[in-house]
Amino acid sequence: MSKKHTFHVSGTHCASCKILIEDILKEQDFIRSAKVDLKKEIVEIETEGDKNSEEIASFLNEKIKPNGYTLSVEKILKENKNDNTIWQAIPIGLAFLVLFFLLQKSGLLNLGLGSKTTPATSFVIGLIASVSSCLAIVGGLVLSLSAKVSQDEISDKKNFILFHAGRLGSFAILGGVLGSIGQAIGINFTFTAILGILASLVMLMLGLNLTGVFKRNQVTLPTGIFGFFRKIEHKTLTPLIIGFGTFFLPCGFTQSMQVAALSSGSFVSGFLIMFAFALGTLPVLALLSFGSASFAHGKHAPLFFKSAGVVVIGLGLFSLLAGLAGLGIINPLFNI
Amino acid sequence: MNKTSLIAITIVILGIIASIFILGSKSNGGANSASAENSQIKDGVQYITINAGGGYSPKVSSAKAGIPTKLIVKTNGAYDCSSSLAIHSLGFQKILPQTGETLIDVGTPKAGEPLRGVCGMGMYSFLVNFN
Numbered sequence: 001m002s003k004k005h006t007f008h009v010s011g012t013h014c015a016s017c018k019i020l021i022e023d024i025l026k027e028q029d030f031i032r033s034a035k036v037d038l039k040k041e042i043v044e045i046e047t048e049g050d051k052n053s054e055e056i057a058s059f060l061n062e063k064i065k066p067n068g069y070t071l072s073v074e075k076i077l078k079e080n081k082n083d084n085t086i087w088q089a090i091p092i093g094l095a096f097l098v099l100f101f102l103l104q105k106s107g108l109l110n111l112g113l114g115s116k117t118t119p120a121t122s123f124v125i126g127l128i129a130s131v132s133s134c135l136a137i138v139g140g141l142v143l144s145l146s147a148k149v150s151q152d153e154i155s156d157k158k159n160f161i162l163f164h165a166g167r168l169g170s171f172a173i174l175g176g177v178l179g180s181i182g183q184a185i186g187i188n189f190t191f192t193a194i195l196g197i198l199a200s201l202v203m204l205m206l207g208l209n210l211t212g213v214f215k216r217n218q219v220t221l222p223t224g225i226f227g228f229f230r231k232i233e234h235k236t237l238t239p240l241i242i243g244f245g246t247f248f249l250p251c252g253f254t255q256s257m258q259v260a261a262l263s264s265g266s267f268v269s270g271f272l273i274m275f276a277f278a279l280g281t282l283p284v285l286a287l288l289s290f291g292s293a294s295f296a297h298g299k300h301a302p303l304f305f306k307s308a309g310v311v312v313i314g315l316g317l318f319s320l321l322a323g324l325a326g327l328g329i330i331n332p333l334f335n336i
Numbered sequence: 337m338n339k340t341s342l343i344a345i346t347i348v349i350l351g352i353i354a355s356i357f358i359l360g361s362k363s364n365g366g367a368n369s370a371s372a373e374n375s376q377i378k379d380g381v382q383y384i385t386i387n388a389g390g391g392y393s394p395k396v397s398s399a400k401a402g403i404p405t406k407l408i409v410k411t412n413g414a415y416d417c418s419s420s421l422a423i424h425s426l427g428f429q430k431i432l433p434q435t436g437e438t439l440i441d442v443g444t445p446k447a448g449e450p451l452r453g454v455c456g457m458g459m460y461s462f463l464v465n466f467n
């Protein structure tokens with residue numbers, strides 16, 4: 001006796017989800033075959049025995065729930081709820097963007113800070129940098145990756161600690177290297193600008209993903225950067241490497257500090273300048289990542305993810321246009 | 337809150353963002369073109385002064401075409417993006433000293449070919465028109 005059942009499945013966001021769900025389902029004794037259709041978000045199974053659909057659905061639900069999927073006989077209608085969340089998220093996200101741009105315009109951040117760079121001044125510069133226009137790219141990236149990681153897994157705090165450790169460590173060590181080699185190398189503008197454009201593209205994609213606008217495409221994007229992030233985000237090394245990579249992201253303050261480290265003349269002074277600078281940027285960036293973790297596990301998680309998505313899309317667009325202008329590809333569209 | 341009022345709020349905020357950008361560049365441009373006395377001619381060489389730090393000022397200025405011209409970029413405790421200056425038409429890219437003056441040879445500019453400088457991240461820029 002075999003029977004066919006079709007269930008609706010939700011929570012599938014990648015090609016590997018198909019394999020994972022099929023594997024879990026096939027482990028069950030009474031299931032002969034299981035086939036997941038990602039596009040339609042359904043799973044077809046062939047069973048032995050005479051259980052009815054509801055019983056099977058609730059039994060299987062228990063099995064796949066830990067992995068973040070849900071099975072149901074009826075299609076879960078989330079559309080209405082989602083609609084409302086996104087309309088709440090857009091004004092919230094935009095309000096944050098307004099605050100950010102107003103802060104840039106206010107001139108509050110253009111403090112005169114003597115001409116001598118010491119670890120103490122570079123710490124203050126780090127504090128300023130972390131709320132300056134650099135936040136658009138570094139903070140935007142941190143926010144989008146943090147929200148994404150929190151959305152996908154529970155052990156996000158470990159990843160964040162690794163990211164911040166990687167950032168502090170690489171700033172200090174690279175600062176020391178710059179200090180010891182002196183003027184031998186120049187920091188290439190074009191390289192950082194291209195890196196910035198890549199970062200803003202990643203932000204745009206993650207932002208669209210967070211808002212849920214790209215639901216369809218999300219499923220049909222098995223490879224590319226997404227797959228890449230998904231594959232590597234579980235490893236210890238990745239957050240460390242991304243932290244390291246932020247050294248090269250375009251940020252005027254970082255570049256000034258790099259020059260200061262270059263001309264500081266010794267490993268120790270370069271090390272201290274860059275470490276103090278990274279330490280200064282830590283409070284805001286840590287707030288962004290650990291803040292998103294606590295929101296992500298709270299009651300307002302869907303609203304948070306969508307609002308964060310709106311903020312990230314705005315910052316991503318801003319950095320993309322600015323980056324293209326910085327490379328001389330387009331004329332500057334704005335002058336904050 | 338219902339959807340309609342949320343959409344209304346969205347439109348209002350979008351309007352605020354647009355006005356930050358549009359009014360921002362307009363008022364700065366207007367104020368500066370009036371007070372754009374930033375060039376002087378000495379020994380047959382025209383010197384144009386631009387201040388860098390929290391953006392560039394004046395953002396828009398004008399100078400004479402057809403004479404050898406040099407650009408003086410002054411920085412005073414500038415740590416932000418404006419200290420990493422790129423002038424693509426000259427192939428110039430440099431991180432300016434935190435405090436000091438940088439002299440950039442512009443050659444002999446032609447009328448109608450403005451000189452544009454942008455900071456490394458592209459959020460600040462300045463423009464010098466030649467006529």
